[in-house]
Amino acid sequence: MPTSQLRAHLATALPAAVDLFADIDSQTSLRFLTRFTTQDALDRLSPKRLAAWLKSIGYCGRTDPAVLHAGITAAPRGATGDHGHALAGITRAYLATLQAITTQIDALEQQITEALALHPDREVFTSLPKSGTVRAARLLAEIGDARGRFPTPDSLARLAGVAPSTRQDPVAEFVQAARV
Known part of the structure; x- marks a missing residue:
């Protein structure tokens, strides 16, 4: 640096x-x-x-x-x-x-702020815990904006790792069944 x-x-x-x-x-x-x-x-x-x-x-x-x-x-x-x-x-x-x-x-922070402000899912991503503008934009870029994948804010939060999930991953279920 x-x-x-x-x-x-x-x-x-x-x-x-x-x-x-x-x-x-x-x-x-x-x-x-x-x-x-x-x-x-x-x-x-x-x-x-x-x-x-x-x-x-x-x-x-x-x-x-x-x-x-x-x-x-x-x-x-x-x-x-x-x-x-x-x-x-x-x-x-x-x-x-x-x-x-x-x-x-x-300049990049300004562009990120402007792009996030115009995005239709802005409210979902900025409502996550500890999500400032840059972090919310980064999550949006990493997770994508396929709205059908996340019908509720909680479903997105679970994927982001900030909310507990009560369902087991299907791959983990398969691996666990194969061990038995």
Whole structure:
């Protein structure tokens, strides 16, 4: 996964950024890594400058900027100088890859949501336990939409494994009879 590779790279290049925000692939984290690519750039940050930058991007996180800055200064130092700038190029490449993948995931999720919303069996699949949009669409794709196979929502739930079935599978009956 690109996030794991980015995290491993940052462990050397910019350790302070690895766990600074909740998720390495959050928009705030990605914007931070795009703006502050080297240890030299982090060294110029003060709590006040960090707070101003976070405000400029609309950061509404639960962590106070002073606490974030303390985390930056307490972390091991990353690469500086020419070595830091060379590693910053690698960081930018990881960020570009991650942003391209994230964009594609968002587009696919939108297509899935639209297709599921138009499907006549949407209510059946979205009513299953723990079925969000993507899971309901995946079940629909795996099970199919042959309405005659599932006359009731319970019959579909049994096939999906989320409801008990009181009938034995005919193949299992045959195997059990053959053993006797």
